[in-house]
Amino acid sequence: MALNDNKMKNITINKIKDSVKDILITLCFVSAICTMSACKKYLDIVPDNVATIDNAFTMRTEAEKYLFTCYSFLPKDGDPFYNVGxxxxxxxxxxxxxxxxxxxxxxxxxxxxxxxNPYMNAWNGNYQGGGPGDNYGLWKGIRNCNIFLENVKDESKVRDLRPDERARWIAEVTFLKAYYHYYLLRMYGPIPLVDQNIDISAPEDDVRIKRKPFDECVAYISGLIDESTTNLPPIITDRTTELGRITRPIALAVKAKLLLLAASPLFNGNQDYANFKDRDGVNLIPSAYSAAKWKSAADAAKIAIDAAEQAGxxxxxxxxxxxxxxxxxxxxxxxxxxxxxxxxxxxxxxxxxxxxxxxxxxxxxxxxxxxxxxxxxxxxxxxxxxxxxxxxxxxxxxxxxxxxxxxxxxxxxxxxxxxxxxxxxxxxxxxxxxxxxxxxxxxxxxxxxxxxxxxxxxxxxxxxxxxxxxxxxxxxxxxxxxxxxxxxxxxxxxxxxxxxxxxxxxxxxxxxxxxxxxxxxxxxxxxxxxxxxxxxxxxxxxxxxxxxxxxxxxxxxxxxxxxxxxxxxxxxxxxxxxxxxxxxxxxxxxxxxxxxxxxxxxxxxxxxxxxxxxxxxxxxxxxxxxxxxxxxxxxxxRDYLAPIRNYDITVNPKLVQNPGW
Incomplete structure (x- = not known):
């Protein structure tokens, strides 16, 4: 996981040195401003001056910049160099x-x-569209989402933010956090779940987290999406300034994709992964088939369809x-x-x-x-x-x-x-x-x-x-x-x-x-x-x-x-x-x-x-x-799951590599 240090108290895992005394966790806060252009234009993410946590959540305008920093990690699928598929x-x-x-x-x-040095490395952000060091690793995106949520959920901060805006912004970033986890899950299979950033002073054992079983990952991501839908708008009413923002139909559609993935043969009754376990002997992918997963996927897809059609x-x-x-x-x-x-x-x-x-x-x-x-x-x-x-x-x-x-x-x-x-x-x-x-x-x-x-x-x-x-x-x-x-x-x-x-x-x-x-x-x-x-x-x-x-x-x-x-x-x-x-x-x-x-x-x-x-x-x-x-x-x-970079396995011994890599 790629991380940098910029005077922030809370962090997500990045590169963890083998020595307990020399645990180095770096955190980089990339501040970006997202300008909403005229109708039928786009959510433009434009680099801004580097901010700090001390002033990022003092007022609405600064918090909004951080909101769109969280958006900036969305996949660049309209670019042939970045779209994995x-x-x-x-x-x-x-x-x-x-x-x-x-x-x-x-x-x-x-x-x-x-x-x-894996290609299309969403884990670290390397070798995607621009070569090594693209700097768009999704763990960094998740870290930024956690920072945003921790601060904006604190009602003593961003005092000029209206209650309805606060609820909506929290819902958007909760969804983005879920989506980045889903994207990693689809590419790598079982992943660590980073619900909260880890304090820089945390013991080494707390920093070195492990991959969770696949079904636990699905339940966690699904729960985040459910949490987000309550305060997401059904449609974008301000099409002049807000096109591109997350809506309830988007969230429900991604949940349907998540459950369809979980029901599909790769992760539902796949005997190829019967011996895929973590270092404690826990099975990471279920080898038993569950017909109920297909029903859950069908139900979720129909709910998403209904929500989308009701929204026009x-x-x-x-x-x-x-x-x-x-x-x-x-x-x-x-x-x-x-x-x-x-x-x-x-x-x-x-x-x-x-x-x-x-x-x-x-x-x-x-x-x-x-x-x-x-x-x-x-x-x-x-x-x-x-x-x-x-x-x-x-x-x-x-x-x-x-x-x-x-x-x-x-x-x-x-x-x-x-x-x-x-x-x-x-x-x-x-x-x-x-x-x-x-x-x-x-x-x-x-x-x-x-x-x-x-x-x-x-x-x-x-x-x-x-x-x-x-x-x-x-x-x-x-x-x-x-x-x-x-x-x-x-x-x-x-x-x-x-x-x-x-x-x-x-x-x-x-x-x-x-x-x-x-x-x-x-x-x-x-x-x-x-x-x-x-x-x-x-x-x-x-x-x-x-x-x-x-x-x-x-x-x-x-x-x-x-x-x-x-x-x-x-x-x-x-x-x-x-x-x-x-x-x-x-x-x-x-x-x-x-x-x-x-x-x-x-x-x-x-x-x-x-x-x-x-x-x-x-x-x-x-x-x-x-x-x-x-x-x-x-x-x-082997090739059904992308490899985790060997270095990340080395610095975090609790991680296990995907089979065959």
Missing amino acids: LLSGDELWVPTQEWDFVSYAWRGARGGQNAA AALYKFPGSTFKLSDTTNLQLTLRSSITERWNIEHVWANPNTRADMLQRVAMPKLASGGASGDARMQLAAPLKIAEMFYSSNGVPINEDKVLNFSNRYSLRTAVDKERFYVKVGYETARVNFDREPRFYAALGFDGGVWYKYDSPSNSDENTWVVEGKYTQLAGATHVGFYNETGYYIKKLVDWNMTNSTNGVSYRDYPWPQIRLADLYLMYAEALNESQGPVNDVFEYVDRIRKRAGLAGVVESWNSFSNNPNKPTTKDGLREIIHQERGIELAFEGSRYWDMKRWKKAGEVFNQAITGWSVFQANTLDYYRVRTIYTQNFVAP
């Missing part, structure tokens, strides 16, 4: 040159994770524009803008701690000549297996569709007029790019694929932008480092308002959608299926998402088009459908990595080859040859 698994791949794109998550995906949340629908657009393109913009439209009604939690500007640049292919190579870097690439994951246009997996034949999916086919809103008419591309569901075309760009955006040359979706991705073409792999490794570009993450002009490019950034209502729907469906099987509510909530995506319901689609029509009638079959639905709906949002781990599927899927088209070829036939780019090596069960 985006590049740690198999969903996205980038060029090997790492040209202006050093991703420690991706280095981990290629087998580079280690216990000496709904699946997003594109309202239309002044341009004349087809129904096909309007649906595409609905699906794309459910991510990129700022503060839209589907965003249960929009996290403004990072803005999705760089994310869009590294996703965007070059569609127009001119401009700098860094304007559209097209480095984020989806492996071929991810492109194949999306359904056919009949709403079933391509290997199950009994009407459409995808057995020859790597052969070539030429687009015709009825396909013009998806593929350029007369363009020859792979058969796998035809007859796919709307989310395929909303999420992915590809050679010959239409990419409609605001500055369409025709002011409509006819004769608009098209990706041309072969070697000698505009979006081809001609720039060292700034190219797409697989031939599949990530359209979903780029706001449709992106424009090219003679003065360069313009991206409209947006707060990262940490939790969408669609995610909650699928969480509820998953947990309910596990606890009760294929009951009506499971289909109801999955079908809401499918309907928004232009697809028929699960039962209708499988009955009409699948060669396995009975699949939705069993718990196992419906589980597989829900898992694939989550993969499609939440693609490129950082969810797949965590889902594959909690389902205990990572040992299988993260050991499959990363493949794509032969992007360094100019000829069509040569380009559409499947190329193996990399073969991953996920070591199970």
Whole structure:
């Protein structure tokens, strides 16, 4: 745990020297001011002058700075360099040159994770987006939350703070404290629980705390969230100055995620951890399966859904524009803008701690000549297996569709007029790019694929932008480092308002959608299926998402088009459908990595080859040859939990390392 000393009496654990006389616990108070900008802008965390505890809680204005210091540790998931889930698994791949794109998550995906100096180290804050010493370790965030709570709960301090504000601020920071514990739990498994900071004069034995059993961690975090919900607002009423602050639906959604994690196979009946114990012989992860955990997860998800919908949340629908657009393109913009439209009604939690500007640049292919190579870097690439994951246009997996034949999916086919809103008419591309569901075309760009955006040359979706991705073409792999490794570009993450002009490019950034209502729907469906099987509510909530995506319901689609029509009638079959639905709906949002781990599927899927088209070829036939780019090596069960840095194990002998590390 990373800590520093700045004349503070209370601290959380950091580096503990072996000598009792020389226990050195350091504490650093990083003061940051969070300015609330105008409506539809963000909670900006800006470094302020370093403050001390002596004056941080003397008046409201100073205490507010410390409040937003607590917020400043929220994950920067809108930044491709910091989002653990985006590049740690198999969903996205980038060029090997790492040209202006050093991703420690991706280095981990290629087998580079280690216990000496772990990548994406949320425990200490090292090797995240900026390299060693990023200084955003979550134990530091928890420490700051504890300092805030200790002082603001003392009504003799911050005397000019209104009682209702005091209650709300305490609730917000209580939630943040819970969330930082949850984030660590998801990454490392059982963790220490730091409810109060430890006094600098505490005995060595009190300072060296140990990891608590997983279920105890879940109960503690859940209790903190319950404590916070009473005084959190259901909605943000002051949208001019408070967008980005925590609400009751956010807290309830995170509790649902926590309980879903606890119910999932990784932590529920996993015999791989039967011998995972602390130094006193206490089991850290239960090896016995509990069906009751799935019911708790389902109940929590439904409560979160109800709270979100009562607060006005709904699946997003594109309202239309002044341009004349087809129904096909309007649906595409609905699906794309459910991510990129700022503060839209589907965003249960929009996290403004990072803005999705760089994310869009590294996703965007070059569609127009001119401009700098860094304007559209097209480095984020989806492996071929991810492109194949999306359904056919009949709403079933391509290997199950009994009407459409995808057995020859790597052969070539030429687009015709009825396909013009998806593929350029007369363009020859792979058969796998035809007859796919709307989310395929909303999420992915590809050679010959239409990419409609605001500055369409025709002011409509006819004769608009098209990706041309072969070697000698505009979006081809001609720039060292700034190219797409697989031939599949990530359209979903780029706001449709992106424009090219003679003065360069313009991206409209947006707060990262940490939790969408669609995610909650699928969480509820998953947990309910596990606890009760294929009951009506499971289909109801999955079908809401499918309907928004232009697809028929699960039962209708499988009955009409699948060669396995009975699949939705069993718990196992419906589980597989829900898992694939989550993969499609939440693609490129950082969810797949965590889902594959909690389902205990990572040992299988993260050991499959990363493949794509032969992007360094100019000829069509040569380009559409499947190329193996990399073969991953996920070591199970070791890689299911991140390593704690060896140094932390050394200085705190009560800590035990995760299995295999």
